[in-house]
Amino acid sequence: MAAPSSSNWVMESPHVPHVLAVDDNLIDRKLVEKLLRNSSCKVTTAENGPRALELLGLTSGGQNTMNGRSKVNLVITDYCMPGMTGYELLKKIKESSVMKEVPVVIMSSENIPTRINKCLEEGAQMFIQKPLKQSDVKKLTCQLMNCEI
């Protein structure tokens, strides 16, 4: 896993983290959802970038379909998706005034250094190699909740 950036992404108040997981692959969505639930997260899944933006309330003229109580604490997205890539989704999130502080983690089956660097430079917190394992997700959520490993 690439190292996280220095910005503080610990949640302000201790509560169940709400994670938005974005992946066009059905099996990967099911797996990431289970891994996150096992790490005590509330999970919403989306199958593409536009749907993710919709859920985050970032579509033009759109309302935040998840109210304040269900604010997303972390976005984890696949890189390779048809239409909008995970990188493009990352950019849109970082460009928004409302959501730019939300940590975004990129996943990919391919270990391409230029791809990883491009994402980290655009503000991704972390890059995780697929296939996802419990240890990857535990590390991620631990950092999010600032627990001691």
Next chain:
Amino acid sequence: MEVGQMQRQWLDYTRSLFLEGFLDAQFMQLQQLQDENNPDFVVEVVSLFFQDSERLLKDLTFALDQNAVDFKKVDAHVHQLKGSSSSIGAQRVKNACIDFRNFCEEQNIDACLRCLQQVKEEYCLVKNKLETLFRLEQQIVAVGGSIPLVEPTQMSF
């Protein structure tokens, strides 16, 4: 057959699947995610994999059958299949997909057709193996036994 024998049979069969490369460590990740709250997690995910793979293999057959093959489309399908097979630990299917993608890049139609055949064969093999494994599990559970916990060291790889 009594429970202990069934469990040993299950362990031996599981071990053979790892040794013969049908499954890799990622499959154990799935097994470790199964618990009392999700007693059928592995079967559920693998069933999704079967459905998804069959759809992708159909699409691949169709795409390669066209007069003008759209290699981008073919590659996209193989990428999906590579991803899901990797995520469930179906190692030989995944490796066959990796080879397939290389030939997509070369736009080599004959090699792609051979790869498709290879992927189909590996898929059928792993499907049969996993269905056998699940049947063994059902038999154990039916007599009130529990599925042994798989430790990486037992799998000798």
